[in-house]
Amino acid sequence: MTTRATPARLHGRTAAGVPRWAVWAAYATSLTALPAGLWRILSVDLRLPLMEAPADGRPPPDWFGAEWWYVIALSLVSEALAFLAVGLVSEWGEVWPRWIPRLGGRPVPILAAVIPAGLGATANTLLWPYSMTMISLGRMVTGEANPRAGTHGWQAVVFYGAYWPLALWGPLLGLLTVHYYRRRRRAADSTAALLRPTRRRATSPAEAD
Template sequence: MSTTAAGNATGIHAASTNLTGAARSPKTLPGVPRWAELAAQAAAWANVPSGLWRLAIAVGIPVGLAQVEYDRMHAPGWGSFYLLFLTALSEGLALLTLGLIRQWGETWPRFIPFVGGRPVSVKVATGLGAFGAVATTIYGAAFIYSTFHADMEGARWAIWLLNATYAPMILWGPALGAVTVHYYQRRTRGARGEL
């Protein structure tokens, strides 16, 4: 291997790691600190456990709840469509957090009609991010309250499983808030008048 090739290989490796040597996503924009990338990933993945729990109920996999709880949800049955919709919607919204650290959060992807290739408005992105952060933080607080005051029927392990699958959602709001603030600061640094 030539010296130039070795230098390029080292440069490629250095570009994909941070100062501590931890691997970075190749899709993360330059200038995004590791903490922001981790917070965005946490927000994006926080919904997955609860989504899997809802999917299990939707398709009839027993999760230990009493039959009366399944009957209230009408699942499996027509209530399964609601559970599937809720799962897809919440995960889709959570995945939008990744746009705050990736190129598609700064420039609309070309395949989107009318706006493809244009810059994403900083005001719109941070406004929606801030709204989402507040809403999901309130949801997290409501989850904590309902955990101690809910009256669900089921096996003890079922209630534990329910709480364990929904607990990561507590991270969604604060993580989204932190990444939204970073996005705003990164996008407006040096161009404060161009909002």
């Protein structure tokens, strides 16, 4: 399997006209939520010592209980949403996959991709850079001091290494959304220009009259 074949199998074929920087930006966006998801699963579900335990100790894990499934579901949904950024550079982001009933094989309307991607980029840009800055300063999102900060030393390094990539999710997604919109608009305008009927030039004075 070649280097190019591996991303194609994992993420689908890259759409025509997509530059390499956009492809790598999409791959990076799809991975921004992965470290945080792994940290949650390891620390909450598997009880690895990635954060300090309270003075009265941490209760044993409730295997397959509500909290266990919540952490798994939150991590999977977050990663699935981040992965959708790859659609902005892939063929399946321009043409509905054939397994989708009624829509399969049809072009994806530009705004059907741009509007949710733009909303996601805006939400993540407003949420994560600010939230991680507050947490790094030992404060809650409201700006108040956080008395329950549970990571210090090497645990803090692991925590910030897992969660700070989320701050890149919104800006990268916004960049890809703008590029997707401009690229597809250019393609649509070019197609419309080719299909637009042209007036036949007059070949004689009689035809001109």
